[in-house]
Amino acid sequence: MNYRTLGKTGEKLSAIGLGCMGMSFAYGPRDDKQSVDTLKHALDIGVSFWDTADMYGMGHNESLISEILVPNRDKIFIATKFGFRQKENSSGFSGTPGTYFDGRPEYVKQACEASLKRLKTDTIDLYYSHRVDPNVPIEETVGAMADLVKEGKVRYLGLSEASAASLKKAFVEHPITALQSEYSLFTRDLEKEILPVCRELGITLVPYSPLGRGMLTGTLKDIPAGEEDYRKNLPRFQEESFKHNKKLVDKLGEIAERKNCTPAQLAIAWLLHQGEDIIPIPGTKKVRYLEENAAAVDVTFSEEELKAVTDLSDNIQVLGDRYAEGAMKLVNN
Template identity: 50%
Template sequence: MAPAANSLSERAIGSQGLKSSPQGLGAMGMSMAYINNADPVSEEQSIATIHRALELGVSHIDSSDFYGWGANEELLKKALGTNRKDYLIASKFAMVKTKDGMSVRGDKQHVREACEASLKRLGTSYIDLYYQHRVDRNVPIEETWTAMKELVKEGKVKYLGISEASAEEVRRAHAVHPITACQLEWSLWTRSAEKDLIPTCRELGIGIVAYSPLGRGFLTGTIKSLKDLHETDTRVSRMPRFQGDNLEKNIVLVEAVTALADKRGCTPGQLALAWVHAQGDDVFPIPGTKRVKYLEENVAAFHIKLSKQELAQLEAVFAEDKIHGGRYDPNMMKHTFEGTPS
């Protein structure tokens, strides 16, 4: 059953004055990464999903200049139309295309050029929440954040965020300009940020934006084998958890969640998303989808309240030693908070 219109109410994200729907919509998959040739989604369907999100109270839309190398921001421009002010638009910079694939830039020149390009593609005069997508460890983070601070002073950006930064990098950036939100991967099968990064965010009053709260679709229970993923899908090429024996072993974990979900009368994905919501009011998951059906399913998960026993059962299923494979390949991991040089 679909949730009623405007079923979510905004609340403060971080301590700098920005408000957000408690759940957002990750737009990455509308332009890149997850490919299903057997069930393609048109641009019109993606736009309809963005419009339906607002009807349900999901005003927080997450994008990046990396998603489709700008195509995702252009899609948002088409979708937003005259309703731009009704949405909290989050976008990011730092990843750049190179002849060898991808690199990261955090120098002052790139910060400004990337922001100007995003504003043009989005068709807006400001970005509500602008993230440093990945930390350039060849550039002092203070330089990057001084440039970002200038964008705020000029009104081109309202609030600042950071993604996949270490606890120390968060502190250094926050000292230059207050961070409103820290984006990090957090789900039942990705909990490494709980040790240092999340406590640091909470100490500093930084909102926590949980990306891939459904484990890149894995926790929905719809991925049964590699045959369910196209060979060019980034989960196959870059994410060890979806490869070989790792996938087979991890599927056993989802089967256990499916059994628990059946008892609650919900889907495995809803149960997994409800677990993320249960982590606190300072947590804002941004599950991604291209389809209205799954958007509505995800919004309904916000209203599922789990007991202490259910939370403990889920966490026991996904104990760290039961999860097989890293979340990214080594090349990508070096750009995460876990890949920070010691």
Template identity: 50%
Template sequence: MEQRTLGQGLTVSAQGLGCMGMSQSYGEADEATSLATLRRALELGVSFWDTANVYGDTGPGGFGANERLLSQVLADHRDEVTLATKMGIEGIVPDGPTRFRIDARPEAVHRRCDESLERLGTDRIDLYYLHRVDPDTPIEETIGAMGELVAAGKVRHVGVSEVTAEQLERAHATHPITAVQSEWSLWTRDIEPEVLPTARRLGVGLVPFSPLGRGFLTGALSGQSFEGRDSRARMPRFNEENLEANQAIVDEVRAVADAHGVRPGQVALAWVQQQGDDVVPIPGTKRTAYLEQNVAGLDVHLTADEVERLDGLAAQVAGARY
């Protein structure tokens, strides 16, 4: 597995693994299947794993279940994994009308870190993210507390998620930021005008989540409807009308894939991977077969003309992200 270096010298596998879907958002959790996928990831060299304190509202054990799931593999393989988790979003009631709140006060930063360490069964977090900026807490206070965790040896690197360029500037001025995690894919390009150039100017790495468009860019969701615990049921892009309109995007991706003899999802991942050596996507899956397909996307090399062709697809997207 190729290695890439994020800001502040954190070397990780060129493709990571988003673990959220193993415990929430995309149907029912399946612990045995997820554990097999985690172990297969290590065999393939996918050693950059991403979770969060709040992941797991629909899985066994409720909020925090995803960290506990990972702990079962980390117990014997901790030194093989570059472990990323997050804080800032807190779960309230899994099935209540308000399931989450944002709290990134310094005392919450310290408390949530200790809770995550206990659930993960480790003494350190390699990359600790502010999951969302707390509108009631200056980002300098939050990042300052995260810097204290670094000084205490509980955290190696600090990251931020879904921030603006101005917030990233302020965070980095408080403590060096290693990575910014944001949604980035063929059909979600919001970070490109401001956040991306700011991150590169500051030497901050990019960790795109949902690089496969929550599965849409794989072409496997055609004709599907979403309901119940599948979070896509609440996303405008996945309503019936927009899904039909957005099928034209998948058709274009599939045409490029056919030229390479690969799958559409592998082309979508290749597009993200080719955005720069400072970019490390974390496609999520709970199934071994999809993990293997994603890793094979590293072997797809798009031409400049193909990249340009794919670049234009974002203008065709129907429906908002959230």
């Protein structure tokens, strides 16, 4: 594994992190034993930057991770997030009628205490606001997060899906170390304004869904249809969009074959080549995909190859929003 510096902190993190969401919900049924085996193997191969959130399985994911985190605390850099709350007698994903976002200062502290308890640790290494609450000034949310740093409960602060303007406002209140936003060959809207502001302020970009929720792996031949797979409700995974978007995937697969790597490795490597201040966090609950993703650090590009991949992404317009309408209202705020 290669390592990259997190923001201005001097912390060296694995150049590829591990997104843990799918271990607890969104991509089919849970298999806790399989997930724990994957977490253990991540340590074995040097993938030490783990990402979770309190809403992943409504606390299940943090509790699951604690099994490996507690006996290996000094080897793991743990990031978690807060803000999404579930309405009573309902269930749902972010931005759906079953959930709402709460960035109020009093809830920030309540959520942190609950995460610390589930993770069974005294300190969270990187604490993100999962979105920017449109009803609460970002300065107030970050001010409460800064109090957690002063109390020693959190080491570094991050935001997720924040706009360039929100990043600047937040940074005045307290240094922001990382921005976690969706970024991949399918989703590049942050390149125009948000990424330049990250670089201006020394903020590391942590791309989630770097594999387009599995589509960029080239292994999805059909639209996911499992009852517990939330992708079947996403605009990009509807029939017309899915068929169109596969055109980009198929062409990327041709380049990957010539480079003797997998499409997933090609997509992750492309992100790594966008700058040393980028640390993607592909998610998986299976050891074999963890190993495949981690090996992307060894994929190199000539200038011509990198341009060819970028040009493909530029020239094939991706169809469909990345989230349903309700959730899209909470991105880039």
